[in-house]
Amino acid sequence: MGPDLSPLKAIVGEGAYVEDPALLDRYLIEWRGLYHGRSPLVLKPASTAEVSAIMACCTAQGIAVVPQGGNSGLVGGAIPWSSDSQLQVVLSAERLNRIREIDAANGTMTAEAGCILAGLQQAAAEAGLLFPLSLAAEGSCQLGGNISTNAGGINVLRYGNTRDLILGLEVVLPDGRVLPMLRGLRKDNTGYDLKQLFIGAEGTLGFITAASCRLYPQPTSLATAFVAVDSVDAAVALYSAARRDLGGELQACELLGELALDFALAYQPALRHPLPAAGSWFVLLEAASSRLGADMDEELGRFLSQAMEQGLLADAVLATSGAQRSQFWELRHCISAAQKQAGASIKHDISLPLSKLAEFVAKVSDWLVSQVPGCRPVTFGHLGDGNLHFNVSQPADADPEDFLGRWEFLSRYVHGQAVGLGGSFSAEHGIGTLKAAELAHWRDPVELALMQAIKRTVDPAGIMNPGKLFSAPVLK
Amino acid sequence: MGPDLSPLKAIVGEGAYVEDPALLDRYLIEWRGLYHGRSPLVLKPASTAEVSAIMACCTAQGIAVVPQGGNSGLVGGAIPWSSDSQLQVVLSAERLNRIREIDAANGTMTAEAGCILAGLQQAAAEAGLLFPLSLAAEGSCQLGGNISTNAGGINVLRYGNTRDLILGLEVVLPDGRVLPMLRGLRKDNTGYDLKQLFIGAEGTLGFITAASCRLYPQPTSLATAFVAVDSVDAAVALYSAARRDLGGELQACELLGELALDFALAYQPALRHPLPAAGSWFVLLEAASSRLGADMDEELGRFLSQAMEQGLLADAVLATSGAQRSQFWELRHCISAAQKQAGASIKHDISLPLSKLAEFVAKVSDWLVSQVPGCRPVTFGHLGDGNLHFNVSQPADADPEDFLGRWEFLSRYVHGQAVGLGGSFSAEHGIGTLKAAELAHWRDPVELALMQAIKRTVDPAGIMNPGKLFSAPVLK
Numbered sequence: 001m002g003p004d005l006s007p008l009k010a011i012v013g014e015g016a017y018v019e020d021p022a023l024l025d026r027y028l029i030e031w032r033g034l035y036h037g038r039s040p041l042v043l044k045p046a047s048t049a050e051v052s053a054i055m056a057c058c059t060a061q062g063i064a065v066v067p068q069g070g071n072s073g074l075v076g077g078a079i080p081w082s083s084d085s086q087l088q089v090v091l092s093a094e095r096l097n098r099i100r101e102i103d104a105a106n107g108t109m110t111a112e113a114g115c116i117l118a119g120l121q122q123a124a125a126e127a128g129l130l131f132p133l134s135l136a137a138e139g140s141c142q143l144g145g146n147i148s149t150n151a152g153g154i155n156v157l158r159y160g161n162t163r164d165l166i167l168g169l170e171v172v173l174p175d176g177r178v179l180p181m182l183r184g185l186r187k188d189n190t191g192y193d194l195k196q197l198f199i200g201a202e203g204t205l206g207f208i209t210a211a212s213c214r215l216y217p218q219p220t221s222l223a224t225a226f227v228a229v230d231s232v233d234a235a236v237a238l239y240s241a242a243r244r245d246l247g248g249e250l251q252a253c254e255l256l257g258e259l260a261l262d263f264a265l266a267y268q269p270a271l272r273h274p275l276p277a278a279g280s281w282f283v284l285l286e287a288a289s290s291r292l293g294a295d296m297d298e299e300l301g302r303f304l305s306q307a308m309e310q311g312l313l314a315d316a317v318l319a320t321s322g323a324q325r326s327q328f329w330e331l332r333h334c335i336s337a338a339q340k341q342a343g344a345s346i347k348h349d350i351s352l353p354l355s356k357l358a359e360f361v362a363k364v365s366d367w368l369v370s371q372v373p374g375c376r377p378v379t380f381g382h383l384g385d386g387n388l389h390f391n392v393s394q395p396a397d398a399d400p401e402d403f404l405g406r407w408e409f410l411s412r413y414v415h416g417q418a419v420g421l422g423g424s425f426s427a428e429h430g431i432g433t434l435k436a437a438e439l440a441h442w443r444d445p446v447e448l449a450l451m452q453a454i455k456r457t458v459d460p461a462g463i464m465n466p467g468k469l470f471s472a473p474v475l476k
Numbered sequence: 477m478g479p480d481l482s483p484l485k486a487i488v489g490e491g492a493y494v495e496d497p498a499l500l501d502r503y504l505i506e507w508r509g510l511y512h513g514r515s516p517l518v519l520k521p522a523s524t525a526e527v528s529a530i531m532a533c534c535t536a537q538g539i540a541v542v543p544q545g546g547n548s549g550l551v552g553g554a555i556p557w558s559s560d561s562q563l564q565v566v567l568s569a570e571r572l573n574r575i576r577e578i579d580a581a582n583g584t585m586t587a588e589a590g591c592i593l594a595g596l597q598q599a600a601a602e603a604g605l606l607f608p609l610s611l612a613a614e615g616s617c618q619l620g621g622n623i624s625t626n627a628g629g630i631n632v633l634r635y636g637n638t639r640d641l642i643l644g645l646e647v648v649l650p651d652g653r654v655l656p657m658l659r660g661l662r663k664d665n666t667g668y669d670l671k672q673l674f675i676g677a678e679g680t681l682g683f684i685t686a687a688s689c690r691l692y693p694q695p696t697s698l699a700t701a702f703v704a705v706d707s708v709d710a711a712v713a714l715y716s717a718a719r720r721d722l723g724g725e726l727q728a729c730e731l732l733g734e735l736a737l738d739f740a741l742a743y744q745p746a747l748r749h750p751l752p753a754a755g756s757w758f759v760l761l762e763a764a765s766s767r768l769g770a771d772m773d774e775e776l777g778r779f780l781s782q783a784m785e786q787g788l789l790a791d792a793v794l795a796t797s798g799a800q801r802s803q804f805w806e807l808r809h810c811i812s813a814a815q816k817q818a819g820a821s822i823k824h825d826i827s828l829p830l831s832k833l834a835e836f837v838a839k840v841s842d843w844l845v846s847q848v849p850g851c852r853p854v855t856f857g858h859l860g861d862g863n864l865h866f867n868v869s870q871p872a873d874a875d876p877e878d879f880l881g882r883w884e885f886l887s888r889y890v891h892g893q894a895v896g897l898g899g900s901f902s903a904e905h906g907i908g909t910l911k912a913a914e915l916a917h918w919r920d921p922v923e924l925a926l927m928q929a930i931k932r933t934v935d936p937a938g939i940m941n942p943g944k945l946f947s948a949p950v951l952k
Contacts, residue, residue: 217719
């Protein structure tokens, strides 16, 4: 006799579970179609108590639980594992979608895991405050997924990763016990900071039901510039100066290599090259402030003039309208899509100490071209965070499948160079199933052993999101 | 036969251990004299390898290890536990005192655990950068202790607690294995963020040997003001406005109740009351910036004028010299010492959501006076962090010992009110031995059970700093 799913369905009640195969696809097929999972049942609990009952029931029966938010991840973390060794049910957070409280005086918002990020941004704005987490999937991704993946995005430079925006969590443990840690405090030194364990754990330790989030003042003045420089080192030096001279108000510093910009311009012919005559590397700078009387156009303009005089940049243009600002950002945001037009690409999400960025880009680009003549390393990313999406497009005339067949070999080298320079092989996208083998390869054995020991301690029955982070079940 | 200490002495070598009882006192008696520990041996390793060998040897023999930094803590966490159930050796970080690297382009500093905080501040400044951790003990406290206690201090509002300043750690586990996590990255989503476990763990999980720390631009303009308001609620509203109108450049917002200020003025007769005619609550505001052309006196002055017009404050004075700024800060810093002159006091280190501060102060002050007529609750602390040092001075004519005899009863109520309003009974000082009973009482049983499970997982032999955090050994 297999596990009995009927008590699970009874917990959430009619209309709050899915078992019709035609309707399951939405939960079992990753949005890009790269991962297909199998599961007979998706559960959509509407309360922490329901999640608790589900988890206890799954532990009792040895049924695996795959937490799922907006299904917008990039590493397959929210899709059931392809192994058939364990029956898996999907636990969707979509009905855990209440904002429980906004405390403007405390600068906090307590929200449930299934809240859509864009909705949280809007709710904060309506209270006159800012929830600064912002990323491409914000119209569909959910808070619980953001926390479980420690999402980054475009405001990390100023406000930090998701980890830095979370003051408290409510988490259901695999056995159904609830950790009531929804404190909204800036200081609380009372034992181990348990919430940190669950942030970025990709659903392998428990199910996050709600969080207490930090809110910030809404900026009232914003300025954006597009800057040309002659090298990656020059871009890093410009960032250092901007970080100092714009104070804490620099909020984005994005890098685009010449090829990335060319791809973007070819993909979006309506967009113009902001600085066609200068430089081979480009930096998008944005500063914002809520200061009384702040005029960020004036301040960013003054910074750029001085940087020009000091030889820190080749040329620069300040956005003079919201439309122009959007165009600058569109050039940055469309690079991934643009790269698709140029054929297959091998993607990376690496981070490095800023002092090593230039060395990495030069060395690794040369090596890639020596291995695959004609391949096109497209360098772009969050410069201020040291985070590059270093995606390599196929040679123009190559067979896409042939090129993708070298993914593992080429990526192993790219990751090795990043790790060797003190960097990371997964800066913001996480591990999921995509990089589980990389984690096993690159992470130090003592670190891996401790991660596995923690997994066994918190999830002794091994029901939480099997096959994620660790490619094999973590047995005692 | 008891444990054999000779291999431990051999690991560090002649001159790097202390066993002479007369010389041991410095390591066994807490700086205020409140805690006296017993230990036959203090070890002073000079390298991670030596720490590793010591830990392995202690695990093999079941000898307990008490990590010690600058011995400036306030909860007895660095002094051997008073129990005789286990032989304890002190592991002092004082010879692990090298700054391994300052990477200005990356904005990071890698330093060993025994580095004195003030030395790190200075080294960063010499590289043109700021290490923002700053607290009263900075001339003697050490980085490893700061990290193990997740130290707060006066710059938390802007730069966060120690946890927020740490990008990477090197940690020796109880069995001698080394976790090499000294990455200096802003983004790294590769499995559980293990370093978070050791930050704030008070030496109960491992021995931190080195850390990679965030550096920031050095502010070039600074302004400080002393402001009078009529209530705690008005102080909170002023903080909200300052946070918005001064942008991210507000770096301190300290609260002083009238009695706290009176005590300070009585203790330091050379200091003048900055605003003798106005208000009953006082706020010290400080803003600083590295922005090009920033004139913080002008900006803070403009903010105060507008706040005055809007009725957000009763009166305010801007420091017009470094000497005046120092006097404002001295009023804030001398409160603890000043309170000593007024007899015994029962100390608290609580935090609250800012929206609950006024309610807490009013209710709890009334209750205390109803219980102990004539007692004097002295309210002061880091308003912007919601962190009050709510220390209750004895009635002027009471017997100090009688008053202190009520510590447990009164504190239990104070802590209960804080916890009941969503606050914490230990905001920045930690647990140590002083608050181990409070932790067991106030922390949710599921949280406590998970903390203990983690303790058993990481330190299965139970050798790390016994009696701290948990008042009894955590057995399997």
